[in-house]
Amino acid sequence: MIKIENIVKQFNNLKAVNDVSLEIKKGEIVCLIGPSGSGKSTVLRCINGLEKPESGHIYVNDQLLDEKDSENYKKLRGLMGFVFQHFNLFPNMTVLENLTLAPIQVMKKSKEEAEQIACQYLERVGLLDKKNEYPNKLSGGQKQRVAIARSLCMSPEIMLFDEPTSALDPEMVIEVLEVMQELANEGMTMVVVTHEMGFARTVANRVIFLEDGKIVEENNAEEFFKHPKTQRAQDFLNKVMH
Amino acid sequence: MFTAFWDILTIDNLIYLFKGAMVSLSMAALSLFIGLIFGILGASAKISKNRLLRILGNIYVEVIRGTPMLLQIMLIFNVVPIIVTQITGEVFRMNYFLIGVVAMSINSGAYTTELIRSGINGIDKGQWEACETLGLSRWQTMRLVILPQAFKRIVPPLISEFITLIKDSSLVSIIGLVELLNSAKVLGNQYYEFMSPYCLAGVYYLVMTLTISYIAKKIERKLAVSD
Numbered sequence: 001m002i003k004i005e006n007i008v009k010q011f012n013n014l015k016a017v018n019d020v021s022l023e024i025k026k027g028e029i030v031c032l033i034g035p036s037g038s039g040k041s042t043v044l045r046c047i048n049g050l051e052k053p054e055s056g057h058i059y060v061n062d063q064l065l066d067e068k069d070s071e072n073y074k075k076l077r078g079l080m081g082f083v084f085q086h087f088n089l090f091p092n093m094t095v096l097e098n099l100t101l102a103p104i105q106v107m108k109k110s111k112e113e114a115e116q117i118a119c120q121y122l123e124r125v126g127l128l129d130k131k132n133e134y135p136n137k138l139s140g141g142q143k144q145r146v147a148i149a150r151s152l153c154m155s156p157e158i159m160l161f162d163e164p165t166s167a168l169d170p171e172m173v174i175e176v177l178e179v180m181q182e183l184a185n186e187g188m189t190m191v192v193v194t195h196e197m198g199f200a201r202t203v204a205n206r207v208i209f210l211e212d213g214k215i216v217e218e219n220n221a222e223e224f225f226k227h228p229k230t231q232r233a234q235d236f237l238n239k240v241m242h
Numbered sequence: 243m244f245t246a247f248w249d250i251l252t253i254d255n256l257i258y259l260f261k262g263a264m265v266s267l268s269m270a271a272l273s274l275f276i277g278l279i280f281g282i283l284g285a286s287a288k289i290s291k292n293r294l295l296r297i298l299g300n301i302y303v304e305v306i307r308g309t310p311m312l313l314q315i316m317l318i319f320n321v322v323p324i325i326v327t328q329i330t331g332e333v334f335r336m337n338y339f340l341i342g343v344v345a346m347s348i349n350s351g352a353y354t355t356e357l358i359r360s361g362i363n364g365i366d367k368g369q370w371e372a373c374e375t376l377g378l379s380r381w382q383t384m385r386l387v388i389l390p391q392a393f394k395r396i397v398p399p400l401i402s403e404f405i406t407l408i409k410d411s412s413l414v415s416i417i418g419l420v421e422l423l424n425s426a427k428v429l430g431n432q433y434y435e436f437m438s439p440y441c442l443a444g445v446y447y448l449v450m451t452l453t454i455s456y457i458a459k460k461i462e463r464k465l466a467v468s469d
Binding site for chain 1: 366368369371372373374375376377378382386387390391
């Protein structure tokens, strides 16, 4: 479903991503883990086109993600939902307006239809009663659940999560992970950059461990956490698992 | 000296000054409005993806902010009629009020450009990215997400700009427009006493500026509530 070939992304001479290739199949849940600065978020942002890699290719559904082919580029990016660490809800709109903005503006849905779909997703993330609130009245966990619902309203085939729980108070983490777990159970293809090792272990099919912009180890979740092959992965797991 | 003050303080003279104040106020208000349009254009140029537009926007802002407004007024007063006469072949005399409005609008536009630009740039990059991932175009993002948020940041400094314009409108007196400052001068000439009319003009200016800054504070408080 997604195929990345040899992407390189540089920030001021620093190679944030250095020759990374990977493939994600339909229905697969892949967690990208690694120390901060390892380039995992940058890989995720490249997949979606938020960052433009200096070299390498990204394929979505076997089609090249190419900015120059703007029609196709838009279509392919539309297949992917993106959830940010800092939610990025629109503070000038209510929860419902946050959810219906893109369906109305981009998919040209009627307001009624967009609202109906939005309410369905709000119900799924357990926040239907907050639909007329403004984001500043919500807790961090609620904001992130709204952000997930907002992405889902565009009916993506792939969901990309960029450290979705890193900005949350510890007691809020679980409610967001539960929503993600549910999505996973429904067969959504997911790529998750996370520091939640418990989530990676139980939900992910595959774990990719990055360091210094390179893939160091790649394995199914069970194997990776039980028997990490590389020394660097072992060191990392020793530090983060208590 | 004080007899002179009571001589000058007649209803007629107060009305005369009031008319001058209205000229100043309407010139400032018009310039603020036209300057706002220039500012929107300037800010659009400065944040555009087109390099030439960015350069033009920068030149506009830097040249206007880097030269005195008095010079700009004199230039427009002297140069524009010459150019128009050259083109049309007819002697062209511009209305003083119009010259004031043109000069002040161009001047205010440069400052407003920066106000709007920094208001827009002050919005978190994540807002743009969220819109990008949802498939919104740059223009849709600007119109529906960025500008409504930037607006709140732009309004308070825009009101200060209005106050600045009211005060700076006195500069247009140099070309002979009878606005508030010149009205006071006319009265001074009439009574051979300048302190009283100038002090009165000061009071008129204060009434205008303080009223506006009072309203500004109210608006600011209102905007802050919905944050």
